[in-house]
Amino acid sequence: MPEVSVTSLDPRVQKQIENAQTALQRGNLDYVIEVTTQVLKTAPGCLPVRKLQRTAQMKAQQSKSKFGTKMFGSVTQAGFLFGSSNKDPNKALESAEKLLANDPTSVPGLKLLADAAKGLDMPNTLAWVWECVHELLPNDRDALLNMGQAYYAAKNSKEALRAADLLLKLRPQDGDALDLMRKASIAQTEEKGKWDDKGSFRDKLKDAAQTVSLEQASKVVTSEEMTQRLIKEAIERHTQQPDSLDHLRTIADGYRRLNNLPEALVWIRKARELPAGKADTTLEKLESDLKTAQIEHDIKALETELTTTPNAPALLAKLEAAKTELAQFKLAEAKNFVERYPNDYAARFTLANLYFDLHDYQNAIANYQQAQKNPKTRLPALAGMGKSLKARKMFDLAVAQLQNAKSEIPNMDDTKKEVIYELADCYEKMGKKDEAIAEYKIIYNDDIGYRDVSDKINAFYSS
Numbered sequence: 001m002p003e004v005s006v007t008s009l010d011p012r013v014q015k016q017i018e019n020a021q022t023a024l025q026r027g028n029l030d031y032v033i034e035v036t037t038q039v040l041k042t043a044p045g046c047l048p049v050r051k052l053q054r055t056a057q058m059k060a061q062q063s064k065s066k067f068g069t070k071m072f073g074s075v076t077q078a079g080f081l082f083g084s085s086n087k088d089p090n091k092a093l094e095s096a097e098k099l100l101a102n103d104p105t106s107v108p109g110l111k112l113l114a115d116a117a118k119g120l121d122m123p124n125t126l127a128w129v130w131e132c133v134h135e136l137l138p139n140d141r142d143a144l145l146n147m148g149q150a151y152y153a154a155k156n157s158k159e160a161l162r163a164a165d166l167l168l169k170l171r172p173q174d175g176d177a178l179d180l181m182r183k184a185s186i187a188q189t190e191e192k193g194k195w196d197d198k199g200s201f202r203d204k205l206k207d208a209a210q211t212v213s214l215e216q217a218s219k220v221v222t223s224e225e226m227t228q229r230l231i232k233e234a235i236e237r238h239t240q241q242p243d244s245l246d247h248l249r250t251i252a253d254g255y256r257r258l259n260n261l262p263e264a265l266v267w268i269r270k271a272r273e274l275p276a277g278k279a280d281t282t283l284e285k286l287e288s289d290l291k292t293a294q295i296e297h298d299i300k301a302l303e304t305e306l307t308t309t310p311n312a313p314a315l316l317a318k319l320e321a322a323k324t325e326l327a328q329f330k331l332a333e334a335k336n337f338v339e340r341y342p343n344d345y346a347a348r349f350t351l352a353n354l355y356f357d358l359h360d361y362q363n364a365i366a367n368y369q370q371a372q373k374n375p376k377t378r379l380p381a382l383a384g385m386g387k388s389l390k391a392r393k394m395f396d397l398a399v400a401q402l403q404n405a406k407s408e409i410p411n412m413d414d415t416k417k418e419v420i421y422e423l424a425d426c427y428e429k430m431g432k433k434d435e436a437i438a439e440y441k442i443i444y445n446d447d448i449g450y451r452d453v454s455d456k457i458n459a460f461y462s463s
Contacts, residue, residue, distance in 0.1 A: 002045055002121075003045040003046070003047060003122050003123075003124055003125060004043055004045050004046050005046070005048070006046060006048050006049065009039070009043060009046065013039055013043075016035050016038075016039065017035065017036075017039065017048075017049060017052070019031075019035070020032045020035040020036060020052060020056075021052065021279065022279070023035075024052065024055065024056055024059075024281070025279055025281065027059075027340060027341050027343075029056045029057075029059055029060040030060075032052065032053070032055075032056035033053060033056050033057060033060065033101075036049050036050070036052050036053035036056070037053065037097075037101075040053065040097070044093060044120070044122075045120070045122050045125065047122075047124055047125050047128060050125065050128075051128065054100075054104060054132065055281075055282070057100065057101065057104035058104050058105075059341075059344075061103070061104055061105065088119075089115070089116045089117075089118075089119025089120045090116075090120070092112055092113075092115050092116035092119065093113065093116035093117075093120065095112055096109050096110070096112035096113035096115075096116055097113070099112065100113065105136055107133060107136060107137065110129055110132055110133045110136075111133070113129050114126055114129040114130060114133070114146070114150075117129055123150065123153050123154035123155075124154050124156075126150045126153070126154070127147065127150035127151045127153075127154045127156065127159065129150075130143060130146045130147035130150050131147055133146075133147070134147050134163075139170060141167065141170060141171065141174070144163055144166055144167040144170070144177075145163075145167060145176055145177065145180070147163045148160045148162075148163030148164050148167065148177075148180045148184070149180065151163060151184075152180060152183060152184055152187065155187070157184045157185075157187040157188040158188065158230060158233070158250075160180060160183075160184035160187075161181065161184045161185065161188065161226060161230070162226075162230070163180070164177050164178075164180040164181040164184060165181070165226050165227075167180075168181065224258065227254050227257050227258055228254075228258070230250060230254050231250075231251055231254035231255065231258075234247045234248075234250035234251045234254065235247075235251055238251065243274060243276075245271050245274060245276055245277055245280065245283075248267050248268070248270055248271035248274075248277075249271065249283075251267045252264045252265075252267040252268045252271065252286070252290075255267065256290065259297075261290055261293055261294040261297060262294060264290050265287065265290045265291060265294065268283060268286055268287045268290060269287065271283050272284070272287060288333050291329060292326070292329065292330065292333075295322060295325055295326040295329065296326065298322050299319065299322045299323060299326065302315055302318055302319040302322060303319065306319065327354070327357070327358060330354055331351075331354045331355075331358065334347065334350050334351040334354055335351060337351075338351050338367075345370055345371050345372075345373050345374035345377060346371070346374055346376065346377055348367045348368075348370040348371040348374075348377075349367070349368070349371035349374070349377040349380065349381055349384075351367045352364045352365075352366075352367035352368040352371055352381065352384055352388075353384065355367065356384060356387070356388055359391070361388040361389075361391045361392050362392070364384065364385075364388045365385055365388045365389065365392075368381045368382075368384045368385035368388060369381075369385060371384075372385070378408070379405055379408055379409055379415070380415070382401050382402070382404050382405035382408070383401075383402065383405045383415070383418065383419050383422070385401045386398045386399075386401035386402035386405060386419070386422060386423075386426075387422055389401060390422060390425070390426055390429075393429075395426045395429055395430045396430070398422075398426050399423060399426050399427070399430075402419055402420075402422055402423040402426065403423065405419045406419050406420055406423060412446045412447075417443050417446070417447060417450055420439050420442055420443055421439075421440075421443060421450070421451060421453070423439050424436045424437075424439035424440045424443075427439065437456070437457070437460050440453050440456050440457060440460075441457065444457050
């Protein structure tokens with residue numbers, strides 16, 4: 001089954017896809033999923049449409065539990081569920097799409113989709129699927145190796161090298177990763193040199209700096225060297241294809257990996273200036289993440305500098321200004337996101353936490369209340385709302401929220417201990433000492449060293 005581009009599809013279908021992209025920006029996820037599902041029925045090899053569908057599915061994943069990724073901690077564990085890739089790839093594709101429609105974070109579903117892509121001879125789709133698995137399981141060795149091998153098979157040596165580089169960071173002496181690094185380096189050299197069997201290798205090289213020799217390719221390339229090389233190549237390709245987002249992404253990602261955040265931001269902003277980049281939410285989020293990381297980096301640098309010159313007025317002023325900038329930037333970004341996607345309750349929870357940190361408890365309460373609609377954020381939102389009400393001295397209302405959180409948290413973990421402690425503190429402030437000490441005793445019986453619970457219990461019995 002051939003892989004096809006969007007431009008090769010019927011013009012009416014192209015228009016539908018364009019409308020779906022617009023709908024994605026407006027938060028109409030059901031429409032995006034419906035359109036992409038219909039298109040993929042007739043053009044399952046159209047990878048851009050499959051990517052668009054997954055973006056919408058991931059955004060829509062609010063109330064469903066991540067059963068697949070929780071149950072299966074690695075790629076190798078998930079494989080047995082569906083058997084080998086020898087089954088009918090068309091049926092495997094159908095089953096995989098159903099699983100991922102229900103839960104896009106399902107590793108078994110992605111594994112089955114990878115089997116289908118391999119059986120249907122869709123190499124670029126196969127590589128992308130393993131990229132998705134890697135995003136869910138970033139430290140899984142098999143996911144990284146499969147991703148790299150898939151990119152190599154798809155003749156994408158640059159991405160194969162990236163995968164090998166990531167794997168070598170996890171396991172510096174991994175034989176498969178070293179082998180992939182060598183093969184991908186040689187493949188990249190061949191692509192650049194464009195030699196054939198009739199000519200000698202060295203005769204085909206135009207410039208020693210243009211490529212890596214086979215002797216060098218047989219050695220392990222350091223992460224920094226590899227990244228610098230990828231950046232240089234991507235900049236060259238960007239010069240030739242200035243409207244390509246992929247090249248700009250590669251450049252920005254390279255600088256990010258080198259921890260050169262200002263330069264990464266420059267290239268991401270260039271990407272967002274392009275017509276296609278203005279509507280790309282992933283680029284928008286990446287710019288926000290990079291800006292946040294840059295400010296956080298500056299804060300850490302100032303804190304480190306203050307360890308050698310403590311109480312320096314100029315440094316303290318800079319540090320305070322940087323922290324204020326970070327808080328304001330995060331709040332502005334979170335508010336902007338919630339305004340566009342008011343039903344994203346996880347984003348509501350993030351916004352509520354930012355308001356809480358800024359002591360804006362009224363706005364924190366409003367957003368914690370909305371965040372309770374998402375099962376994933378319900379419990380911490382209950383706790384946050386209780387703490388916010390307590391901060392506003394609405395103790396009876398705070399007790400109700402904290403009691404709900406206490407009853408719904410199954411295990412006596414740190415979260416439950418904090419909820420019970422806050423509940424007990426509310427009772428104390430209400431003058432209900434017996435109720436307060438009863439809550440403190442629950443923590444004392446499980447963890448005598450938690451905060452000042454031991455002192456409170458001892459004081460109670462001493463009196």
